Amino acid sequence: MVRSTLHLAAAGLAILLTLSFGCTHDTYQQRADIVKDHVEAFYSHLKSNHVEAAVRENEQIEAMASQMGETVRKRAQMQGTTQVEREFALMKTANEAAAQNWLALGQYFSIKKQPAQARATYQRIVDTYTNPTDRSYREQAQRALKDLEILSPPTTHTLP
Numbered sequence: 001m002v003r004s005t006l007h008l009a010a011a012g013l014a015i016l017l018t019l020s021f022g023c024t025h026d027t028y029q030q031r032a033d034i035v036k037d038h039v040e041a042f043y044s045h046l047k048s049n050h051v052e053a054a055v056r057e058n059e060q061i062e063a064m065a066s067q068m069g070e071t072v073r074k075r076a077q078m079q080g081t082t083q084v085e086r087e088f089a090l091m092k093t094a095n096e097a098a099a100q101n102w103l104a105l106g107q108y109f110s111i112k113k114q115p116a117q118a119r120a121t122y123q124r125i126v127d128t129y130t131n132p133t134d135r136s137y138r139e140q141a142q143r144a145l146k147d148l149e150i151l152s153p154p155t156t157h158t159l160p
Contacts, residue, residue, distance in 0.1 A: 028086050031068070035061055035094045042101050046108055058101040062128075065094035092133070099129050099137040106144055115152035119145060 038061045045054035068091035075084050102125045109118035125141035 028090055031064065031090055032093070035064060035090070035097060038064075039097050039101065043104070046105065051105070051108075054101075054105065058098050058105070061094050061098040061101065065091050065098060068094060095129075095134070096137075099125060099134060102128075103137065103140055103144070106141065110144070110148065110151070113152075115148055119148055122148070 038057045042054045042057040042061075045051070045057060068087055072084055072088045072091055075087060102121055106118045106121040106125070109115070109121060122141040122144045126138050126145075129137045129141075
């Protein structure tokens, strides 16, 4: 189940990046390729149970999205709309890829019977992805947190 989810997400992102940016090899395409490489590395690390490496890959995607957001804000005043729109689309794609990867990581932890890590991962999504456009990822993470309550209620330590 993890593999099919991982393959579908990676394939979907590859198609999205290809459709969004065509076949030209400009700066935007190079950045799209970098995001795609990080996504592929994320899932490769996850399949190999190298969680720390997967997290680092996803953090790189988030950093790229943040940098692109700054670029969009700066260029919006200086350049034509086509360049800004392309940069914005790539930023949005990188942000969505990172959010999807965090969801996949939460699923990974849940399947591996590591509920504390799954909860922390889902909570990270809720806390980090606060823009209105990120609502679906927050909602998915919140539902996953509720599902974890069913599957593995958090343990509470009582004081004597």
